[in-house]
Amino acid sequence: MAEVLVLTYSGQVSIPTSLEVASVERFSSFNDILTVLFKRGNIETEINHATVVVLDDGKPSSSSLSKLDGLSFEDKQIILTQFFSHIHPIILALSLLEEQAKNVNKAIKVIDAFIGQRIVRVESWTGTGKKNIDDYSETTIPSSVPVLLNEFPLDSTVNTMQSILSRSTGTSPFKLGHLQLLFLILVEEIDFLSLLSNTSQAHLAKLCHLVGHWSFPANELSNDDLVYCAYLILHYALQFQNTTNTDLHIPTKNELLCLLFLVRDCYRCGSPFHNFRHAVDVLQACFHYVVRLDCLPIFKQFEVNVKLDECGFLNSTRRTYDVVELAALPIKISYKYLTPIELLGLLVAALGHDVGHPGVTNAFMIKYNSPICQIYNGRSVLENYHTAVFTSKILSVGWPSILNQKTDEDNETIKNLIISSILATDMAEHFEYIDRLNKFDYANSNHPQRAKLILALLIKCADISNVTRPLRVSSQWAVTLSREFDEIAKLEERISSSSTPANEHEEVRYNKVPLKLEDILDANPMIHKGQIFFINTFAEKLFNNVVKLLPELQYTCNIISENKEFWLARD
Template identity: 30%
Template sequence: MTHCLNLGAADYLVKPIGSEVVKTLWLNVLRRLRKDERLQTFSRDATLAEMIVNYYTPPFRRVDPLDFPRLDEIAAQERRVHLRAKLLSWSFSPHALSEDDLLRCVEIVFMDVLSLDDLEMIHVSQDLMHHFILAIRSSYHATNPYHDFYHAADVLQATYYTCCCMGLLPDRTTDYQQFESTAESLGDAQSSRYALRRILRPKDVFALMIASLGHDVGHPGVNNYYMINARTPLAELYNDQSVLENYHATSLFLLMRKHGLHFHDNDQSSVFKEFRSTVVNAILATDMSTHFDYVRRIHAQTERIRELSQPSSTVEVTDADRRLLIAAVIKCADICNASRPFAVAKVWCRELMREFAMQSALEKKMGMPVSMPVDDTPVAQAKSQIDFISALAMPLFAAVSQVIPQLQFTVDQLSANKSTWEDIR
């Protein structure tokens, strides 16, 4: 009897079925069902996470890969050449592209990454990739002036550009060498490439691209300060810690599961678990409340990069090395708009100030302290950008350019933009 119960039997009959036996059997079955329901609540198939995520993300809609913009073979090839040239330029401006071309840009990035060696464990058909890109686009709120699919594509391009500069996509050459300051540091850049390629493997690059495109999935158009002050369900769920970033990571993987977007054969495999960990850690790194801790750690990484850059070095690359370099890349990409050529940076500033104004209006309506600037004049925009560059962007890019010398030009561009903003103010 004990053996049968241990195997999962709800009950064990030791005599012919009578009224008392039936009653006992019924109670044991109910008890077993309740236990199963309790376990189900904490299982990966539970609906609680989906309910919470769906509260903030746009309504779920089916995605048809056939909706992806298509051209005939010759036209498609010509368009890819044209768009790839834009992707390899730091002047990239998603607002200057049609939505169809923006989708094509995302596809080109993933085509280039998936062409790398050692990615045979990742199975992505063209239909699956189109499905994924369309699903990601539909998960961003188009009504957000700043945190929308254009921002997602911008961050993806900045990550792609940086990886090309680092030599991680060896067949792609960016325009970074045209900048005088970077040209002067080419010696350092060449030696650092060896170390950077040792640290980031092709599968890390793929995970980084997924994180870059999906890092703000379902963004509600308000920041963590609002989420916490308003005591939103998400803030309480994540105990006020990296509220939106945790939500974005949860939403991204739920979205992939909901749409059947499986890039790996088995989501219980060590390969998938490593992929998931890389994506989640990258997204969490975009929380600005941890910004200065990352800047400090990136500064400290400079000497280690020098050690790893020596071909004769016996220093082993660690998971911590990979996580920190991935964080450095995505953090720069996330706020890269301040370091774009001024004409591009100005457009992003305008959209960001519009989103700030929307949050301020919501805070007033909710009777909360107003935390965002409501003045959208050129002078207010200039002051906002000067403060942002000085306090946040410049320290980060200066630290990262020591690890990735190819990005030295971004420090100079930040300085130039700051001077232009000061003239406006």
């Protein structure tokens, strides 16, 4: 059943009794609707129903006029479809609500059929099922609800990878400029820090310390906490950018937080592993790498001991500082491996490297001939998708100046470095990168592709850094990854079955991953099998070769070895 959000400037409005919805919320300002929608990103439950947004098409009183309320109906519609596609909004004018109730009910039923259950959502999102919302004929489900209804201007689609990609990359320069303007209005009108669920000084100071730990407890943090952790990292890196001779725009705190909210909402929180939590974990790993490589100065909250138990800070039993930002120590840095703009490109790439990940593999996308697979000819399907959506839907709108920045040495654009870095995370290219490492001239510090290779290697290492984290943290990630593989198996069973599964309408629910290692092992007695396989096949070779080029990262190899011994002892 759908929910209804009603924006009315003229007081109470009656909802037609024929409208088949579960709940109704009324708002007197567009700001309040957007605030509610942004806050929902902290509730890590994937949307499994339609959201009807009814917008007053009249004018608000001048005394209560904000810039967001002063926008036209069409601009409000653009904001909802551009930044909140994950809620599958049915948007219509208040003046049409009564006469179009029947058609709205039709739209709700169509949407519910495609997103009512987790496995069905993945099938719909990837376009691999027997019914594809992006296909259109007179006898099948049409490409969008407006075509189905065809009676009034209802802007609503069951958003899929294909439709998101089409809207993200098919934007004209004029519309892109308009989207950038709407983004700036969001920044001006909404205080994004206030949207976080816990903004106490003690809590934000604790997050500063957790960012400083190699045993970063991402699975113990809320989505709001992760937004602030990502903010801390990017804000810190931006302090060391030399903007004297560039046009790089340094985002304000609110701009950066707004951008991070948009990134978070582009990740699918229903995916057990490939979600915003994984993105921030990879970002934090890259951040530690560049600090240890002397590309950024050590900060006060940085923990040198990579094995120190972070649970003391997590449970507030250790002393924390009062500062709510990362405090740099007065240490001179060498930039031996990367320039400031290159390392910024790496961190930005890490943040967006899995945007819109559907929770399946490239092999799955290719096997079932998904529409996205056809677009990218079966080569790095997901990685190409992530780069396109991240650069076109998010960065081009919220931070366009970073894309055109160029490196100091080889005049490469940061956009190209972001793209090449994300493409490097394709595991199908894993052994090719190891081969390139083996042939690399380590003594030649002026190698023209040196920085590009280092960026690719760092994000690759960060992407699979779970097995290099201390054992408790590493085990938590192993559990979430196994859950995602289980979902893929269920989806394959559904696709290959000639009959409708008996449990088709049962929602997939997961208990929180246990905190303690012994509880994780008790609940997942076979977890060591996958860990041994992955370490032996992929991780060990990559990290052992990387430390030849970047010896400062030797600690990752040491932890892999210890973890591997632990898992072998359980085999």
